[in-house]
Amino acid sequence: MPRILIIDDEKHIRRMVRITLEAAGYEVGEAQDGDEGLKLYAVDSNWDLVLLDQRMPGIDGLATLERLKHIDPAARVIMATAYASVELAVDAMKLGASDFVRKPMTPEVLRNAVSAALAKSVSVPTAPGPAQRRGPEVSSPPIQTITMNGYSILDPDVDEWHLPDQRRFTVLSPTGTKHDVLVEIDEQVVGYVQRITRRQLTVESSFWTQQARRLLADYLWNEGEVPRTKKLTLREISRDELLTAERWKD
Numbered sequence: 001m002p003r004i005l006i007i008d009d010e011k012h013i014r015r016m017v018r019i020t021l022e023a024a025g026y027e028v029g030e031a032q033d034g035d036e037g038l039k040l041y042a043v044d045s046n047w048d049l050v051l052l053d054q055r056m057p058g059i060d061g062l063a064t065l066e067r068l069k070h071i072d073p074a075a076r077v078i079m080a081t082a083y084a085s086v087e088l089a090v091d092a093m094k095l096g097a098s099d100f101v102r103k104p105m106t107p108e109v110l111r112n113a114v115s116a117a118l119a120k121s122v123s124v125p126t127a128p129g130p131a132q133r134r135g136p137e138v139s140s141p142p143i144q145t146i147t148m149n150g151y152s153i154l155d156p157d158v159d160e161w162h163l164p165d166q167r168r169f170t171v172l173s174p175t176g177t178k179h180d181v182l183v184e185i186d187e188q189v190v191g192y193v194q195r196i197t198r199r200q201l202t203v204e205s206s207f208w209t210q211q212a213r214r215l216l217a218d219y220l221w222n223e224g225e226v227p228r229t230k231k232l233t234l235r236e237i238s239r240d241e242l243l244t245a246e247r248w249k250d
Helices: 013-021 035-041 060-073 086-094 107-119 187-197 206-223 239-246
Strands: 003-007 027-031 051-052 078-081 098-102 145-148 151-154 167-173 178-185 230-235
Touching: 003 013, 003 035, 013 027, 013 107, 027 035, 027 151, 035 051, 035 060, 051 060, 051 151, 060 078, 060 086, 060 230, 078 086, 086 098, 086 145, 086 230, 098 107, 098 206, 145 206, 145 230, 167 206, 178 206, 187 239, 206 239
Parallel strands: 003 027, 003 051, 051 078, 078 098, 098 145, 178 230
Antiparallel strands: 145 151, 151 167, 167 178
């Protein structure tokens, strides 16, 4: 029977997660903050998975994740938060997290994410550290996948692009099913970025690959499912991403 450790400061969340997972046949333990969770894990590291909240008093989820990986580089960890961003998910993946789920989560999303995390190989961070988690991205993320709500986004194959303004991603569902999702980049947003930044970031730039990935990740985060049409269009960009564009290096 797989053993799962819940680290979350909200008692009602721990109770909901415990009930859901025990009904699915898992053995469940609880800790009310990062310090308690780390102590439990240090005494008994025979946990198959840790479900870890991001916002907690004391040390936060990312810091707890980093310390868990120091205790056991092979630890499987799912991060949970109501305040996620693609950047936070990338940071968690760099530190070795298996998945990122949105709170409040449905029992189905929780079960799917746990099942997918237990089935996948463990990501072992190579050089974690707080310095890696600061400042804007200026190149493509050095991780192969971003996983949200049990769905993994695989990087696009350049050879499979049909047009320069398209990025085709493969999304792996919690059940293992693969879905091809096409993200089209609107020419008006490309022109807007070029005018504002005064840089010739053409549609072929890897900057737009990151923006397409971000759009798809945001959709999976907010909707918890693959787009039914298997297609999205990138039509706008945030102020923060304009700053990233100004520093972008292909």
